[in-house]
Amino acid sequence: MAITDLRQQFPILQRMVKDRPLVYFDNAATSQKPQCVIDALSHYYSHYNANIHRGIHTLAEEATLAYEASRIAVKEFIGADSTEEIIFTRGTTEAINLVAYTWGRANVQQGDEILISGMEHHSNIVPWQILCEEKQAILKVIPVTEEGELSLEAFKELLSIKTKLVAVVHVSNSLGTINPVNELITAAHLVGARVLIDGAQSAVHLDIDVQKMDCDFFAFSGHKVYGPTGVGVLYGKRELLQDMPVFQGGGEMIKEVTFERTTYNDLPYKYEAGTPNIADTIVLKTALDFIQQAGKAEIREHEAMLLAYATTRLKAIPGLSIVGEAKAKASLVSFVVKGVHPQDIGVLLDNMGIAVRTGHHCTQPLMKRFGIPGTVRASFALYNQQEEIDVFIAGLQKTLKMLQ
The missing domain is CATH 3.40.640.10 (Type I PLP-dependent aspartate aminotransferase-like (Major domain))
Known part of the structure; x- marks a missing residue:
């Protein structure tokens, strides 16, 4: 089964949040569960x-x-x-x-x-x-x-x-x-x-x-x-x-x-x-x-595509800085926006049905090293899609217009 087809095995992804289809980008905190589990x-x-x-x-x-x-x-x-x-x-x-x-x-x-x-x-x-x-x-x-x-x-x-x-x-x-x-x-x-x-x-x-x-x-x-x-x-x-x-x-x-x-x-x-x-x-x-059964190699290839696409889209947003640009990365991206608190971004994205993580991510010394209170973190899993990143980017742009 193709990685994109596996999405149908996760019932929670069919629900609505704030009258919007759920976009779940908090996979580094916890992943959603397939029906078999x-x-x-x-x-x-x-x-x-x-x-x-x-x-x-x-x-x-x-x-x-x-x-x-x-x-x-x-x-x-x-x-x-x-x-x-x-x-x-x-x-x-x-x-x-x-x-x-x-x-x-x-x-x-x-x-x-x-x-x-x-x-x-x-x-x-x-x-x-x-x-x-x-x-x-x-x-x-x-x-x-x-x-x-x-x-x-x-x-x-x-x-x-x-x-x-x-x-x-x-x-x-x-x-x-x-x-x-x-x-x-x-x-x-x-x-x-x-x-x-x-x-x-x-x-x-x-x-x-x-x-x-x-x-x-x-x-x-x-x-x-x-x-x-x-x-x-x-x-x-x-x-x-x-x-x-x-x-x-x-x-x-x-x-x-x-x-x-x-x-x-x-x-x-x-x-x-x-x-x-x-x-x-x-x-x-x-x-x-x-x-x-899904195959880790196939999962990695799909998640790498999502990470590359999200990184490119995020870098095009004025005032946004990605925190952590290591050569070898797993499928998550953290960022800050000049003059905007990460929590404010997270709250407004949630109003659009988009779940991201904001804060220090239980790594306060790391945040101190970068001189920031926290980041917005979007983390991707095998069931996420490129179209969801488009929804996320549009929601983020709308959010920043409201906050800046």
């Missing part, structure tokens, strides 16, 4: 809703098999070596926090250094700040160039034998920049540092192979890959996960409990305490299958 969620609750792993009745066994089928699908989707390396979380944020609270507390000591980039989402800043404060370690930041790229020269200068972890975003949610993670990982490993890759924005766009990448940890969220909210993934190399302390205590993550001591479960269940988000985790497989 919606149906799979309903099917679970209608046919085999049960707790997993511990029940012996039919519903429990069916739910357990479906849950573990999702783990297999994730393993294949990101190229992991084993399902033992796939831990289900609530999202990218929890996955990063899991690493900070377990690996971080076990391995980072006073005077050690953690290296992040200047374009990180708050979820890949705050956990490391907390850890550094607790351990009296040092947080260092890779600077961002005017074009919105990482300074690789500065990165190599910041690396040292004191660097214990490099935590970087694969694709910037604010700029669209695709970072050269393979190069970063290789350099970090040469000084003995571990590497965590925030794949929240990359998993849906790029081909991910964690073994070829050789990252130590990789995290992404279900709701950005056409799946449900409330489910995410942490990949970790098996040897690291085995040595890390536990994250949360409770059912499922144990082998045996006495009042004197507890022995912990094998991977990956060691990190999955309590009843998980069963339904959404099961349906994550449906979303990943949908992407695979």
